[in-house]
Amino acid sequence: GAGVSQSPSNKVTEKGKDVELRCDPISGHTALYWYRQRLGQGLEFLIYFQGNSAPDKSGLPSDRFSAERTGESVSTLTIQRTQQEDSAVYLCASSIPGLWVAEAFFGQGTRLTVV
Amino acid sequence: KNQVEQSPQSLIILEGKNCTLQCNYTVSPFSNLRWYKQDTGRGPVSLTIMTFSENTKSNGRYTATLDADTKQSSLHITASQLSDSASYICVVSRSNDYKLSFGAGTTVTVRA
Numbered sequence: 001g002a003g004v005s006q007s008p009s010n011k012v013t014e015k016g017k018d019v020e021l022r023c024d025p026i027s028g029h030t031a032l033y034w035y036r037q038r039l040g041q042g043l044e045f046l047i048y049f050q051g052n053s054a055p056d057k058s059g060l061p062s063d064r065f066s067a068e069r070t071g072e073s074v075s076t077l078t079i080q081r082t083q084q085e086d087s088a089v090y091l092c093a094s095s096i097p098g099l100w101v102a103e104a105f106f107g108q109g110t111r112l113t114v115v
Numbered sequence: 116k117n118q119v120e121q122s123p124q125s126l127i128i129l130e131g132k133n134c135t136l137q138c139n140y141t142v143s144p145f146s147n148l149r150w151y152k153q154d155t156g157r158g159p160v161s162l163t164i165m166t167f168s169e170n171t172k173s174n175g176r177y178t179a180t181l182d183a184d185t186k187q188s189s190l191h192i193t194a195s196q197l198s199d200s201a202s203y204i205c206v207v208s209r210s211n212d213y214k215l216s217f218g219a220g221t222t223v224t225v226r227a
Binding site: 040050091103 | 158
């Protein structure tokens with residue numbers, strides 16, 4: 001696609017339910033990042049995928065959070081047993097590492113509201 | 116600890132005034148540094164990129180500086196406009212694997 005696509009754009013879920021967020025990176029972008037942005041707050045790193053390397057999961061806040069990526073394509077971020085503090089905008093970005101001036105291109109984000 | 120620290124976390128300025136945002140990083144080895152602008156409800160978009168050999172770069176009313184020795188960068192906004200209200204994010208790339216490290220951002224509010 002022309003840009004990074006995230007779906008859904010908005011998600012309202014009940015506390016305790018599981019949610020799955022999707023990110024379609026730009027074709028050919030082997031690096032993919034998930035970030036969380038709470039209302040009025042800055043970006044919080046969650047996870048980084050680079051090709052077939054083991055992902056950097058150091059930013060995942062708890063074991064309720066997990067993410068997968070198949071090859072160099074779509075990634076899904078799953079939040080199990082959602083809590084109200086999970087309410088935030090979840091941003092995905094992709095880039096081409098190895099290109100030294102690589103720019104990260106961001107999706108529009110998924111706004112998650114846990115009620 | 117985040118390898119990219121930004122300050123202030125937020126600031127409010129009057130339209131027409133100038134402001135400067137700071138970015139300090141510990142990312143090593145360094146490749147380049149980008150400043151992004153994130154308008155409300157949208158994803159961040161790149162404003163400018165600084166490489167190791169560059170000290171300053173301008174993009175309209177935005178001027179970025181880089182001191183690779185002290186690992187500091189700044190973004191100066193001149194004659195601010197209401198449309199400058201946004202979050203500004205500093206992103207640093209490593210030169211060995213090109214992994215990007217993102218700062219938490221500075222939220223700028225320009226008031227009439």
